[in-house]
Amino acid sequence: MGQPQTLTRGARITGSFTAALIALISAGWIVRDLYEAESAEPLWRLWTGLAPQVQLALYSSLMDLVLFLVGAAVAVTAVRSPSAASSLVAAGVLAIAGRAPSVWLLMEEERFRVIDIRVRLLAGAAATVGLGLILLLLAAFGRRPVGESATYSYTFDDEREPPRPTNAAAATAFIFLGAAAAVSGAWQVHHALDLGWRPYRELLVGDASLTSALDPPVGWLVWAAALFALVAAVSALQHASFSRALGMTAAVVYLVFGAAGISWIVETDRFDGLFDAPLEVQLDVLSQLFYALAGAVSLLVLFRGREGRGEPAYGTYGGWDPADGTYGPPPPSSPPPGW
Numbered sequence: 001m002g003q004p005q006t007l008t009r010g011a012r013i014t015g016s017f018t019a020a021l022i023a024l025i026s027a028g029w030i031v032r033d034l035y036e037a038e039s040a041e042p043l044w045r046l047w048t049g050l051a052p053q054v055q056l057a058l059y060s061s062l063m064d065l066v067l068f069l070v071g072a073a074v075a076v077t078a079v080r081s082p083s084a085a086s087s088l089v090a091a092g093v094l095a096i097a098g099r100a101p102s103v104w105l106l107m108e109e110e111r112f113r114v115i116d117i118r119v120r121l122l123a124g125a126a127a128t129v130g131l132g133l134i135l136l137l138l139a140a141f142g143r144r145p146v147g148e149s150a151t152y153s154y155t156f157d158d159e160r161e162p163p164r165p166t167n168a169a170a171a172t173a174f175i176f177l178g179a180a181a182a183v184s185g186a187w188q189v190h191h192a193l194d195l196g197w198r199p200y201r202e203l204l205v206g207d208a209s210l211t212s213a214l215d216p217p218v219g220w221l222v223w224a225a226a227l228f229a230l231v232a233a234v235s236a237l238q239h240a241s242f243s244r245a246l247g248m249t250a251a252v253v254y255l256v257f258g259a260a261g262i263s264w265i266v267e268t269d270r271f272d273g274l275f276d277a278p279l280e281v282q283l284d285v286l287s288q289l290f291y292a293l294a295g296a297v298s299l300l301v302l303f304r305g306r307e308g309r310g311e312p313a314y315g316t317y318g319g320w321d322p323a324d325g326t327y328g329p330p331p332p333s334s335p336p337p338g339w
Contacts, residue, residue, distance in 0.1 A: 007084050011142025015088045015135060016078040022095050022131050023071030025124050026064040029214060033058045048260045049211055050267055059121060061215035063098045066256050067128070070094055070249055083162040086242030088139040090249040095132030097224040099125045101216040105207055112213065121213050162241040169305025170236045173247045176294040178233035180254050181226040183287050188222050225253050236302070247302045255295025261288030 007015070030043075037043050042052035047062040074091045078084045102125035105111065112118045165173065192200040202208035204219035216224075229250040235243035265271060270285050 005085075005143040005145055006082070007088075007138070007142050008144050011138045012079045012084050014142070015084065015138045016075045018131050018134050018138070019071045019078060019088070019091050020075035021071075022091065022128055023068045023075060025128055025131075026060075026067040026071065029060040029124065030064050030068065033060045044263070045267070046211055048264045048267070050264060059115075059117070059213045061212045062257060062260055063216055063221070064214060066253055067095060067098055069252060069256070082160045083242070083245050085139045085143065086162060086245035088135040089242065090245045092132040092135030092139070093228065094249055094253070095128050095135070097228070098216060098221075099128040099132070099214075101205065101220050102214050103129055104205075105210075105217075106213065111207060115213055118213075125214065163244065163306035164239045164241055165236055165244055165247070165302055166305040169301040170239055170243070172301045172305075173236040173243075173251075173298045174233045176298045177229040177236070177247060177250055177254075180291055180294040181229040181233065183290060184222050185226045187284075187287065188219060188226075191219070221257075225250070225257070229254065244302050244306060248299055251295045251299035251302065253295070254291045255299060258288055258290075258292030258295055262292055264288075 033043050034040060036058060037052070037056055042054065042056055043058060043060070045052050046058050047060075047065070052058070070091050074087045078087055081087060103122065106118055106122040106125060109118070115121065164170075191203065195203075199208075200219065203217060204223075205217055207217070209215075209218040228246070232243060232246040232250040236247050265285055265288055270277075270281065274282060274285060
């Protein structure tokens, strides 16, 4: 079994700065759209799949909100958190998966010729993908053995092994995240069988489902979220050291998009006459409610349900531990006479 590793101080600072840039890029588009719309209501309607009541040039999407929340959280915690490496991986994968479709779609000038800031949108999306790759590289190559460069006598947070989920938190996250992944994946299989491959392909990698220029295709988004949640669920069940960061990131995705789905249901009056509606409509409503519930529950249990920090990952404080169990002066001092 290899020696536990942690991120170097330089990798932590660079990762924090990189995550902050991801958050700032997304925040920039949100602020720009808020200024254009003059209130949050038209923007939220757009994010939830409803047409704004007035014609506006809005470009951000709900993915911008998710990237901002996750990027900001990682930027704040990466410098000191023992889970910094897994947090960088989670944020990096999210940035790449959430923005890669915007890159290939916005590269088609003919498709988006009516958008006067297409180049800026493309540059922002490409920058986010590049920053996501940097986070993955930092997590992979910015490591050192725990305690290798520590010159202090006491172990700080970044010198400890990442806390693993408790048994209850792991089981709960596995059930809710696994079920959310299964439900969302089942819906996509249903749509593929119902529509046929050619129309479904547009939902997967095309612009048929886009509500804004920075909105990822719905099929791509759902499959990416389902795979992410499934990996997080299995890793939580195995008490993997990276499971809390992955699980909380997946939970944020399902919580935000589930809340948007509930908002869409309310605005379209789907709750009215729900018991008399077709079975597919009932299942769709229940699915949106479950996504929000699964995200909220998983986020809460993984955030609060972590094992005790225990001993430092590389041994006792200061690295000295007498064989007889008694503690004299630390080396190289000698015990006093008669010790």
